[in-house]
Amino acid sequence: MNPYLVGLLVPILIAFIFRKTKSYKRRGLPVNSGGEPGYAVRNARFPSPIETAWEGVSTISGLFEISCKKYSSNHFLGSRDLISTETEVTADGRSFEKLHLGDYQWVSYGEVFDAVLTFSSGLAKLGHKKGERAAIFADTRAEWLIALQGCFRRNITVVTIYSSLGEEALCHSLNETEVTTVICGHKELKKLLDISGQLVSVKRVICIDDAGISNGVSSEDRNTNWTTASFSEVKRLGRENPAEADLPASSDIAVIMYTSGSTGLPKGVMMSHGNILATVSAVISIVPDIGVKDIYLAYLPLAHILELVAENAMVAMGVGIGYGSPLTLTDTSNKIKRGTRGDASALRPTVMTAVPAILDRVRDGVRKKVSAKGRFSKKLFDIAYGRKLSAINGSWLGAWALEKTLWDFLVFKKVRAILGGRVRFLLSGGAPLSGDTQRFINISLGAAIGQGYGLTETCAGGTFSEADDISIGRVGAPLPCSFIKLIDWPEGGYLTSDSPMPRGEVVIGGPNVTAGYFKNEEKTREVYKVDEKGMRWFCTGDIGQFHPDGCLEIIDRKKDIVKLQHGEYVSLGKVEAALIASPYVDSIMVHADPFQSFCVALVVASPPALEAWAHQRGLPFADLPDLCRKREATTEVLSSLIKVGKSARLEKFEVPPRVKLLAEPWTPESGLVTAALKIKREVIKKTFSGDLAELYSSSG
Known part of the structure; x- marks a missing residue:
């Protein structure tokens, strides 16, 4: 064989093999957890749960x-x-x-x-x-x-x-x-x-x-x-x-x-x-x-x-x-x-910490600025983004080191200036981070994202994705202070015996699990458990699955699942997490009624995206509330939701065929979202009960 050809192919082959091997690096290690039956995992790099990293420090x-x-x-x-x-x-x-x-x-x-x-x-x-x-x-x-x-x-x-x-x-x-x-x-x-x-x-x-x-x-x-x-x-x-x-x-x-x-x-x-x-x-x-x-x-x-x-x-x-x-x-x-x-x-x-809603807004703001600069700037951005995305995904045709530096200088330097130009690490938590946003931040800001999963009841401790894990949609291996166990939930169809990956309700144990709820013994007994070894466990209500390398992925939420009239199950949180990727959506709440065969949605419109679409179509409007009332705008948003839902592989019955566009943002001050920008489902349902009833009663 031509030695020059061998010299070209061998490095490519080595890189391909190395990448495949690295992607299955053991991060989580199954253990015998004791207590209730379940699939328990701890961090493979640490022999036992960490309680303190400093000798003599306990507070x-x-x-x-x-x-x-x-x-x-x-x-x-x-x-x-x-x-x-x-x-x-x-x-x-x-x-x-x-x-x-x-x-x-x-x-x-x-x-x-x-x-x-x-x-x-x-x-x-x-x-x-x-x-x-x-x-x-x-x-x-x-x-x-x-x-x-x-x-x-x-x-x-x-x-x-x-x-x-x-x-x-x-x-x-x-x-x-x-x-x-x-x-x-x-x-x-x-x-x-x-x-x-x-x-x-x-x-x-x-x-x-x-x-x-x-x-x-x-x-x-x-x-x-x-x-x-x-x-x-x-x-x-x-x-x-x-x-x-x-x-x-x-x-x-x-x-x-x-x-x-x-x-x-x-x-x-x-x-x-x-x-x-x-x-x-x-x-x-x-x-x-x-x-x-x-x-x-x-x-x-x-x-x-x-x-x-x-x-x-x-x-x-x-x-x-x-x-x-x-x-x-x-x-x-x-x-x-x-x-x-x-x-x-x-x-x-x-270094910064961010909730996904903030990162989504950074992503949308960058895209808006790029589009406003004209066709050439947008094309240049898309080329640079595509090349760096190929490199992250492991393509040998992706951007090489010098080229990535060039793209950073020509295109992404101004994007990074939005957050000061020096951010190299972001910690994301509080809610699921979409894969699209995670990749966008990786590429445009040039920052690693550590996505964590935890709850107030576990002092934010649960799992954390490490810096060398380039996958998306997962929340990493257990933190060194935690054990993670999956428990069967037959009613939802999630079992630890599922193939190819065990699935079930996520239960977290370890020294980070808190004492319980103040003056609320009944609720404490309901969700906190102590096994025969004395370890406290917290039942999260979230549904997860373990990947072969021991990393966790959150795939559902028990309390967000609604059974429709014809027997189909809709996971409201999962659908919302997928549909918020639409450029027209600032916030969204999907609602499912067990006595109906379809779901509906309240959508807080993203002003820049919806107004830009209206101007492009020559659609006259006085202000954003006026635009949100127009049938053409609703039709456009619905079309976008269907497209995004299809891309996310949602079932047809999971994508709402009727939506109500809202102009006023949901803020913590309005009481419709939490301080971490999670929607308050019951409050929103009560506030917009008339709109929801109208969506179900309308002819579409």
């Missing part, structure tokens, strides 16, 4: 202290000053507040630790007694983390509450836990004043914003049963009256975290210091090399377990944390004044 407060001392002079917490605000009025008369924000100002690990000590001592001087609980009811910011760690140094259990929580759920959370001290922002203080007559245990309120006190709120609360102090005043009291720490044990409850309440009133999950530490320890053993040179952009709610674990993991590795918000994230975000840099541009982070 989150202990981890915080050693990090602050180790990285004392390093940048720790960064915040932006508010320079000014202004109000913009749109053509239809709606007004929006716009912010002009300054550069990030940093405080060191040593300075933050001093602030924690003074705040902790200030709590004691203010009158917070041992055994009483405190609540943090505020947006994510530096003071949130300082308050949390200050409470931990007095072994105070912290109740975390979403700042977007409604009045009923807020009252329920504070009264059920008998909170005596609430730490909040100015706008949250106003919410507390509105329900002050319904709060039975609150004795003191600490307002993070000094402006909240100076602007007259303190005089408004004269008719309440609490006293009000500013955050800075509490720290001053602590400086003048230092108190000895009362440090917690591993088994002490660190946090009672109220879920966002996607169904009914929120439940309080009791997390010990050991629970949270186990997940943090597991995460840092899996994530790529992250350290003191990295910068993390924090903008998700710290009242969500994903963000709480992520920030504590950053603390463990000496990373600087810069605070932002979803509404000021990019240069074009809703609350950013024109000409002002968004948080990502100002901070230029290297």
Whole structure:
């Protein structure tokens, strides 16, 4: 054979064999779990579940202290000053507040630790007694983390509450836990004043914003049963009256975290210091090399377990944390004044955490910008994207190293600038991430995505996809703190004996599994189990399947399955996850009625995509609500859903033949989605009951 031909073919053959071998690298290892029958898997790289990664450290407060001392002079917490605000009025008369924000100002690990000590001592001087609980009811910011760690140094259990929580759920959370001290922002203080007559245990309120006190709120609360102090005043009291720490044990409850309440009133999950530490320890053993040179952009709610674990993991590795918000994230975000840099541009982070809804919006925003630049730019982007996609998928005809660098410089550099240009690792969790979005972020942002699976009840611990796993649609092997077991669910047709992969309800065990629900023994007994070896297991209600290499894929959800009139089963969550890939869809809720033979959907339209289509067709419309009422728009969206559903291999009965287009976005403030942007199915059904009834009764 021609030696030149051999020289060409051998490297290709070796690369092909290597790729095939790598794709079946053992990540999860079956084990004898004990307890109920089931298919249990642990991480193959670790001989036993990790409880702590640091000798002698058994609590989150202990981890915080050693990090602050180790990285004392390093940048720790960064915040932006508010320079000014202004109000913009749109053509239809709606007004929006716009912010002009300054550069990030940093405080060191040593300075933050001093602030924690003074705040902790200030709590004691203010009158917070041992055994009483405190609540943090505020947006994510530096003071949130300082308050949390200050409470931990007095072994105070912290109740975390979403700042977007409604009045009923807020009252329920504070009264059920008998909170005596609430730490909040100015706008949250106003919410507390509105329900002050319904709060039975609150004795003191600490307002993070000094402006909240100076602007007259303190005089408004004269008719309440609490006293009000500013955050800075509490720290001053602590400086003048230092108190000895009362440090917690591993088994002490660190946090009672109220879920966002996607169904009914929120439940309080009791997390010990050991629970949270186990997940943090597991995460840092899996994530790529992250350290003191990295910068993390924090903008998700710290009242969500994903963000709480992520920030504590950053603390463990000496990373600087810069605070932002979803509404000021990019240069074009809703609350950013024109000409002002968004948080990502100002901070230029290297590490971020994101929920899929945020990544979907980044993807849609990039596609919109590319399309707006004209046919040539779009063609160039498509070629570059296609070449890099081929390379990721293992094609030897895909882009080679120098070519990939060229495409990055010519095409993707501007895309990456949206998030500051330096992001190299993204942690995604909170909901399923579509394969399309995962690949788009991989290619256009050049960032690895670690997709995790876990729940509040497991301190976000469950599974995590490792950096060298290029597959999509899976959530990785078990974290080193977790065992994952599948349990048969015959009613849904999912069995651990299924071929080619075992399937069943996902059950998570390990030191990260929490103690249960606060004051809710009945629900705790229903979903928490303890086996004969003493291990706690949590029954998730999610349906998963294990791949041959030990990685988990979530394929269904027990409570989302509805049986139609003719016996077909529709998994609402699965259908929604597939159909949201339509460019016209910003949010979607599929509804199935057991007395009907088809399902329907409420679709929150994506304004850029739908308006661009209407302009292209020459379809006249006054505004987005007017466009959503037009039959032509509904027909176009339906056509797109059918196409996307076919591509996702949905059955014909799973794709809704009737939809209602909505113009108003679903936000946490409206109460229709959670803080993690998951839809509140029951609330939406109640809010749009008339529209759903109309869809079923219409002739199509």
